Amino acid sequence: MIDRRSFLTASAAASAAGMLAACAKKNPAKSAGSQTGSKQITLGFSQVGSESGWRAANTQSVKQAAAAAGIALKFSDAQQKQENQISAIRSYIAQKVDVISFSPVVVTGWDTVLKEAKAANIPVILTDRSVETSDPSLYVTLVGSDFEIEGERAAHLLEKVLAGHKGPVKIAQLEGTTGAAPAIERAKGFATIMHASHPEWKIIASQTGDFTRAGGKQVMAAFLQAHADIDVLFSHNDDMAIGAIQSIQAAGKTPGTDIKIVSVDGVHDGFVAMSKGQINAIVECNPLLGPQLMDAVKVVHAGKGSTLPRWIKTKESDYTADQAAAALPSRKY
Amino acid sequence: MSLTSLWRAATQHRLFWPVTALVALLVINVPFTPGFFEIHLKNGHLYGSLVSIVLFGSPLILVAIGMTLVIATGGIDLSVGAVVAISGALACLVVSKQGNEDAVGGVLLAFALALAAALVCGVWNGLLVARLGIQPIIATLILMVAGRGIAQLITSGQIITVNSGAYSLIGGGYWLALPFSLFVVALVVVLSMALTRRTALGLLVEAVGGNAEASRLVGIRSRRIKIMAYVFCGLCAGIAGLMISSNVSAADGNNAGLWIELDAILAVVIGGTSLTGGRFHLGGTIIGALIIQTLTTTIYTIGVPTQTNLVFKAVVVIVVCLMQSPAFRAKVFGARAQRRGPARKTPGVPADAPQQMEVSP
Incomplete structure (x- = not known):
């Protein structure tokens, strides 16, 4: 009986593992292999996962840029788990790739594996997010966005949106996931500008919407009940803003007019909302960092890593509603 | 009946504490939001905090009702969050593939396919638990983990946005000035109450949950009852998935229904149903779900x-x-209660909810 039960449990677990494997296959590693001579650079890249549209665009950009730059890419998806990323990096070390790059899923706990890479003489480039290490020489550079600057840019965009507005401004803020770097730093950057130059601005309500549409909608519905006089919504990403727009409409107000909305990311649906005038301005947070990453990989491979800045910031722009319709067709994510 | 004995009868009602907690939570909001209980007519529908609580709480109520029956059989279903994600993803995919997203036929097709998928999930859980004898927590854990992957597979890791007035009705729309989801919840509640309290089904479920082997020996097909409970739970989660995706007009395979299984289990427990199986209280579960939703809203409104x-x-x-x-x-x-009079009787049988267990003719 026990044998039968354990067999059944095992087979059920195996079938579940099979399902997971099937899911993982949606991001097939497009390693070009070593079809060309020894000159070709091999890059081992460990992605965080595929948790959002932003991330999917990020993955695609890395793959396309690698193909365009003639770099052989070994790609793996860590499914949001640090241990998966660490084992991926170890396998890249064992395969003796030329450069390792990864988007760290969390901030700490990378020292050991990064030291192994250093001992094997393989340079490491971080993308999108940073790590905390005891030894700064463990990675060459970080290619990614500066979330704090994004917060500051959002504040400056709001200045533009509010041009001509007199008197106090009451702001509601939809924060990202509590404790996530983008949430903390976007709030910080925004507050810095607000305190420095806008004593008339006041954040009257601030809550986390977990970066999701459902979260943004629910929190905004409650904000609108508790505060009848919100002038501005600052949302840490477009999805929460899209959810909040629905709540604002349900409250009988016009998003973009009665309540001005400034948001971060620049995903396709965010641009659609902005082209309808529902979002007033968007701070772009660009996932398309593949080309910049490949440039950095080439420099590092040529042994000139020391010439690179410690932080290569992604090329990003700010958009206001009047630019939305023109920019919409070219949005890739 | 004197006032004190009325009071004692009230406090011994098993819904007394959950209802007290719910009322207390609602009242806490008033100093922070003076108009908390106000309900206005806006754009032809009712608008106010209470309406929001019902609207946003509907999916949780549905999931929690399904969960109550599963827990009553002595099981647990951890996969409801994943089923929510699968059903929402499938429905939004079907709707977004239609030429005319507003077409009622297409939306109904999407509903049917999504609920069929939810049904399959329920059957899968039920078979694992009842036929193969795998522990419920393990059996449903499989779908909890794998199901979210399936949902991501359906949405290709993206958020699928739909622009369909017909689709947005079930979770975000209004009918007769009330949230449409309220009617769906009411229908499911009435159906499940009628099935479990007006027929022998409720008694059978409680018997299976109390002692599956004993109930089998007296001739109850306990396996079939268990499978039915998981199928019903899956269906409830499927409807909740339609509501959640319809509420924001988008399917988010990663986040839709995330951790809703834990909220649902909590709602069941707050409602007075024991996790060991046996007796269950659908009314208590609904109050429990409303408490959780009110708590969430309270956090947002009081800052x-x-x-x-x-x-x-x-x-x-x-x-x-x-x-x-x-x-x-x-x-x-305890000290006070003892001084006041004789030892308390067994928990009172509520007057409002039919509690009798006999088989109806």
């Missing part, structure tokens, strides 16, 4: 700082659970 959200929630939940525990009440209020 609890983001970092302390979870602590605030935990404290309220602990207090509610402690107040419901007869052992805890006896320790804290």
